Amino acid sequence: MGSDPLWTGYRHRAVDADGWMTFWRLDPREQPFELHDWIGRPDRPGHRLWSRAATPAGVRASWQTSASSVSLEIRGALDIYSLIAPVDFLVNGELHERRGVEAGEQRLTVELPGGPVDLEIWLPQAGAIGVRAVSFDGEATPSPPIGPRWITYGSSITQCTGAYGPSETWPALVARQHGWDLVALGFAGECHLDPIAARTIRDTPARLISLCLGINIYGGETFSGRTLPGQVEEFISTVRDGHPHTPMVVITPLPAPNVEGKPNAHGLTLDDVRACVELGARTLRDPDLQLIDGRTVLSIEEAQALYADDLHPGPEGYRLIAERLAPLLTLPL
Numbered sequence: 001m002g003s004d005p006l007w008t009g010y011r012h013r014a015v016d017a018d019g020w021m022t023f024w025r026l027d028p029r030e031q032p033f034e035l036h037d038w039i040g041r042p043d044r045p046g047h048r049l050w051s052r053a054a055t056p057a058g059v060r061a062s063w064q065t066s067a068s069s070v071s072l073e074i075r076g077a078l079d080i081y082s083l084i085a086p087v088d089f090l091v092n093g094e095l096h097e098r099r100g101v102e103a104g105e106q107r108l109t110v111e112l113p114g115g116p117v118d119l120e121i122w123l124p125q126a127g128a129i130g131v132r133a134v135s136f137d138g139e140a141t142p143s144p145p146i147g148p149r150w151i152t153y154g155s156s157i158t159q160c161t162g163a164y165g166p167s168e169t170w171p172a173l174v175a176r177q178h179g180w181d182l183v184a185l186g187f188a189g190e191c192h193l194d195p196i197a198a199r200t201i202r203d204t205p206a207r208l209i210s211l212c213l214g215i216n217i218y219g220g221e222t223f224s225g226r227t228l229p230g231q232v233e234e235f236i237s238t239v240r241d242g243h244p245h246t247p248m249v250v251i252t253p254l255p256a257p258n259v260e261g262k263p264n265a266h267g268l269t270l271d272d273v274r275a276c277v278e279l280g281a282r283t284l285r286d287p288d289l290q291l292i293d294g295r296t297v298l299s300i301e302e303a304q305a306l307y308a309d310d311l312h313p314g315p316e317g318y319r320l321i322a323e324r325l326a327p328l329l330t331l332p333l
Helices: 049-053 170-178 195-202 215-220 228-242 270-282 300-306 315-325
Strands: 012-015 021-024 060-065 069-077 087-091 094-099 104-111 117-122 128-136 140-142 149-154 181-186 208-212 248-251 289-292
Touching: 060 128, 069 087, 069 117, 094 104, 149 170, 149 195, 170 181, 170 315, 181 195, 195 228, 208 228, 215 270, 228 248, 228 270, 248 270, 270 289, 300 315
Parallel strands: 149 181, 149 208, 208 248, 248 289
Antiparallel strands: 012 021, 021 128, 060 117, 060 140, 069 104, 069 128, 087 094, 087 117
16 A cells, blocks of 8 residues: 555555655545644544544564664654554564654664564554654565455554554454454544545455444444444445455444443444444345454453453453454455
């Protein structure tokens, strides 16, 4: 995706006059504001989709190298949650070093084993991040992903800001287990069936698509019981325009113990939202679409034990989600 053959997992790459790259997971050229103007600024009241899209969750690069060290020039800024996630350096598929990112410009240098290895760098899944250069003190050959591409769309529970690191979000764990080329379209607080998200998925080649729908719609009171099924149906139909027979999985909201049974301003409980999402998905009578009830991914008791707050799993919760979903998210033989 995008125009840089080294990095993967993004839609558009913007480069400023000083060479700093921003990896956008949606294309900001469809949004009427200057690219430099997004940091720390809501696009309009209550709307932060574009700042979320500029966080490089799931964006990564890989090399085959015999170098003894690698250096990454990176620039960090706090997001609205005052959080910058770390960078993960993986060697031969295993976490080699996790390095924190401070606000401002910095160079992260990591020692490598020194023999021929496969190196992956996973960029932070939280924060306002710019990248300028990766350098080695020896030979390094880019090795782009060769596995089938998987696109997953969802909320903060898909962006996974609270995971230990970017290679341990649940989408990253599932993709690494299966050897898939991940495109992670998790947007914290901003999974509201936006047309730009549907068009992005429609226009991106993929072998598998998963959509985790409903929790932000419940909390943001985006749609009513009358409008939500139709919005789900329209979103899936737009995706299907570019993927007529691609396997698709729709996942309804995971448990949220402290709000289950509580109606929002539209009178919808989370169970009502789950029913509306299921209705919208089933209306299409799509033989290539599978539904997963989020309550089967985690139990209420597991959520109570593993959530960091009323809604968000902690790091071990994301690991368990990956463990539960990995065998359910599969490609046909």
